[in-house]
Amino acid sequence: MILQLEKRPQASPLLSVLSPLLALLLTAAAGLIMFAILGKAPFSALYTYFIEPLTDPWMREQILVKATPLILIAVGLSICFRSSNWNIGAEGQYLMGGLFGAMLPVYFYELQSSLLLPAMLLMGMLGGALYAFVPAILKARFNTNEILSSLMLVYVAQQLVDWVVRGPWRDPGGFGFPGTRSFNESATLPKLWQYGDAHWGAVLAIVSALIMWFVLSKTLQGFKVTVIGTSPRAGRFAGFSAGRLTVVAFLVSGALAGLAGIGEVAGSVGKLDDKLSLGYGFSAIIVAFLGRLNPLGIVAAGLVLALSYIGGEAAQISLGISDRATRVFQGLLLFFVLACDTLIHYKISLTGLRQQKSQGAAG
Amino acid sequence: MEVWVSILLSICAASTPLLLAATGELVVERSGVLNLGVEGMMIIGAVTAFSVAQASGSVYGGAGAAIFAGAAFSLLFAFLTLTLVANQVATGLALTILGLGLSGMIGESFVGLPGLKLDAVAIPGLSGLPVVGPFFNQDPLFYTSIVLVVAVAWFLFQTKAGLTLRAVGDSHDSAHALGINVIAVRYFAIMFGGACAGLAGAYLSLVVVPQWTEGMTAGRGWIALALVVFASWRPWRVLLGAYLFGAITIAQFHAQATDASEFSHLPQWLFAIIAWATSLPAQFLTSLPYLATIVVLVLIAGNRRLTMINTPASLGKSFVPDR
Numbered sequence A: 001m002i003l004q005l006e007k008r009p010q011a012s013p014l015l016s017v018l019s020p021l022l023a024l025l026l027t028a029a030a031g032l033i034m035f036a037i038l039g040k041a042p043f044s045a046l047y048t049y050f051i052e053p054l055t056d057p058w059m060r061e062q063i064l065v066k067a068t069p070l071i072l073i074a075v076g077l078s079i080c081f082r083s084s085n086w087n088i089g090a091e092g093q094y095l096m097g098g099l100f101g102a103m104l105p106v107y108f109y110e111l112q113s114s115l116l117l118p119a120m121l122l123m124g125m126l127g128g129a130l131y132a133f134v135p136a137i138l139k140a141r142f143n144t145n146e147i148l149s150s151l152m153l154v155y156v157a158q159q160l161v162d163w164v165v166r167g168p169w170r171d172p173g174g175f176g177f178p179g180t181r182s183f184n185e186s187a188t189l190p191k192l193w194q195y196g197d198a199h200w201g202a203v204l205a206i207v208s209a210l211i212m213w214f215v216l217s218k219t220l221q222g223f224k225v226t227v228i229g230t231s232p233r234a235g236r237f238a239g240f241s242a243g244r245l246t247v248v249a250f251l252v253s254g255a256l257a258g259l260a261g262i263g264e265v266a267g268s269v270g271k272l273d274d275k276l277s278l279g280y281g282f283s284a285i286i287v288a289f290l291g292r293l294n295p296l297g298i299v300a301a302g303l304v305l306a307l308s309y310i311g312g313e314a315a316q317i318s319l320g321i322s323d324r325a326t327r328v329f330q331g332l333l334l335f336f337v338l339a340c341d342t343l344i345h346y347k348i349s350l351t352g353l354r355q356q357k358s359q360g361a362a363g
Numbered sequence B: 001m002e003v004w005v006s007i008l009l010s011i012c013a014a015s016t017p018l019l020l021a022a023t024g025e026l027v028v029e030r031s032g033v034l035n036l037g038v039e040g041m042m043i044i045g046a047v048t049a050f051s052v053a054q055a056s057g058s059v060y061g062g063a064g065a066a067i068f069a070g071a072a073f074s075l076l077f078a079f080l081t082l083t084l085v086a087n088q089v090a091t092g093l094a095l096t097i098l099g100l101g102l103s104g105m106i107g108e109s110f111v112g113l114p115g116l117k118l119d120a121v122a123i124p125g126l127s128g129l130p131v132v133g134p135f136f137n138q139d140p141l142f143y144t145s146i147v148l149v150v151a152v153a154w155f156l157f158q159t160k161a162g163l164t165l166r167a168v169g170d171s172h173d174s175a176h177a178l179g180i181n182v183i184a185v186r187y188f189a190i191m192f193g194g195a196c197a198g199l200a201g202a203y204l205s206l207v208v209v210p211q212w213t214e215g216m217t218a219g220r221g222w223i224a225l226a227l228v229v230f231a232s233w234r235p236w237r238v239l240l241g242a243y244l245f246g247a248i249t250i251a252q253f254h255a256q257a258t259d260a261s262e263f264s265h266l267p268q269w270l271f272a273i274i275a276w277a278t279s280l281p282a283q284f285l286t287s288l289p290y291l292a293t294i295v296v297l298v299l300i301a302g303n304r305r306l307t308m309i310n311t312p313a314s315l316g317k318s319f320v321p322d323r
Helices: A013-037 A044-050 A057-082 A090-105 A116-142 A146-166 A199-218 A222-231 A232-237 A243-268 A280-290 A295-319 A324-345 A353-362 B002-030 B040-055 B058-084 B088-110 B140-158 B160-170 B172-177 B182-208 B220-230 B235-257 B266-278 B280-302 B303-312
Strands: A003-009 A347-352
Touching: A003 B303, A013 A044, A013 A295, A013 A324, A044 A295, A057 A090, A057 A199, A057 A222, A057 A243, A057 A280, A057 A295, A057 B172, A090 A116, A090 A146, A090 A280, A116 A146, A116 A243, A116 B280, A146 B002, A146 B220, A146 B280, A199 A243, A199 A295, A222 A232, A222 A243, A232 A243, A243 A280, A280 A295, A280 A324, A280 B088, A295 A324, A324 A347, A324 B058, A347 B266, B002 B040, B002 B140, B002 B160, B002 B182, B002 B220, B002 B235, B040 B058, B040 B088, B040 B182, B040 B220, B058 B088, B058 B182, B088 B303, B140 B182, B140 B235, B160 B172, B172 B182, B182 B220, B220 B235, B220 B280, B235 B266, B235 B280
Parallel strands: none
Antiparallel strands: A003 A347
16 A cells, blocks of 8 residues: 655635644644553543643733733744744744843833833844844855854853843842842733732734735735745746845744733733743744644644644643643644645545556556 | 863763764755754754653663654654655754654643753773774763764765755656656655754753753754754864854853852963953853854855755755656
8 A cells, every 4th residue: 555645726715724624634633542551541632731721711822921922923933934934943032032122120110101011112123024034144144054053052042041031131139040120010010900910911812913914915025925835836937036035034933023022021020031942943843833823823723832832731730740741732632634735736646566566557 | 182082072972962963964965955953853853852851760761752853743744744744843843842842741740850961971992092082982972973974975976866866855846757756865865854853952951951841952953053054054063063053152151150260371372362252241151152153154054155065956845746
């Protein structure tokens, strides 16, 4: 038996919608097997992971909080990945966003101004964009592999944040724990409602997804992204500059990752500490592909991934399942998403070897 | 003298995992496939080696299991990119993400346990030599890494099978037209790369630090990928690059632990550099290998003639055989 692929004349629109759902189903099936191997009751574990968080209002809110940075980063990645610019250093851009944004409340601690928060958000975007500019310009100018350079910068950013929160920016009254002083209220993102954890970052995430959806699907700029991404040669003939697009895509993506970073610092934590790097920049890659690089799909995908995080925490507490299982789930999900994407462009059939040989002889 | 020998030996230990993983990836890329999952395969190798060595009491059993695990794990990538023609970049990332997650889960119960260390094996006759003797009294994986480079260089450029593999990497369509089974060649290449990455991981958990720590590869898989570009797909240059990076790693490591005043007898300019380097925060020194990687990538990529000649022309492109 052998798998055979036959190219469809056109991408199947039905399967482009169904393939992410199919991938989710396959991941759930793989999860059942994994839980059985771990010696847990598979179905109740799966329920704790993916259904229970939805029934509880507090957990629903946590999902929104978790989804915020994932959506922001993944929306930025969509423009990069669509144009074949492989920015996999979003984690570093996210950290630099947090660092740049935190600069204002750290150095102007007493400042009380309604302009402080917008300035912090802008600084965060600037930090992320500047950090993304490095691999972008190296690719556009010197033809340097952006995958490796953007990733290497993640390790550098982690060290840089580690240094500032242990060194120059450490809270003198913090009993030696790494981290800055807690920001004043004017430097924290307001909550969406009283006594809640959800902050205005969630709104920024939705708005940025809508804007990106509009730009990518309704404007000439968005068309350029698709053309250069799918056929660089055609893009050159049309006079589109691939180098310029590389820089723009990285800047936008970096700015959004930076916004996610300062959103976490000013929204969820209220200070810059050594626990900012949680791998959102990498999980967002999964979100981007699960959302099929469509900003609206990414909103849904971000919520799904956030659900897996919250469900993972719940499963750890109630069933004693390691929180590492969440990352295994996310890795499996990306595999299944990529595998199911094949269905969109190809018809898959199983052929017996003998049959294939006779076909070969006939043809 | 003693000090310099021990420094050079520590450079060997830092370079060997990079060399093993990069040599494997070089073969993969020569066949036209870009597998970004080196980091993931490496850490699967590290956790497998540690756990099997624990369970069986045999370090060699651990290393063997790591080779097998790396190759088996790479099959996931091969199936997706070759049989299902999924995007190679995305699938490689998926392999890394899954490998890091899976190894964390498998290794959870091993954190903090003392591991078994692969002992040095003296090469009779050579290990007794003055000065160079210590270099022939190292762990067997060090010798393996050197032999591997020689073997791969010979295989790629002196054998018919090596020529076939390079043909597949340079033009899969022409190779297919000549009746070469492109997909099969690539399956084997990817599994070889996985086996090498697995062994590189085993080196980390059996030799460098004989214990299990989550994420202990710390980007070495990615540096190995960069080394292949640095080497412009030539085995001997991989050896050179791996040792260059090993030296940088050890240099920053020593700079963190050294008291500059020990070096006051050195020429003034050298002393000034050492004094400056040791005064830097540890985090800056830790960043050094990653920054050096970027610098090297820029220098190599800037030389378009060099990269154009050597890059396998089909690198990263999917292949669907027409019947």
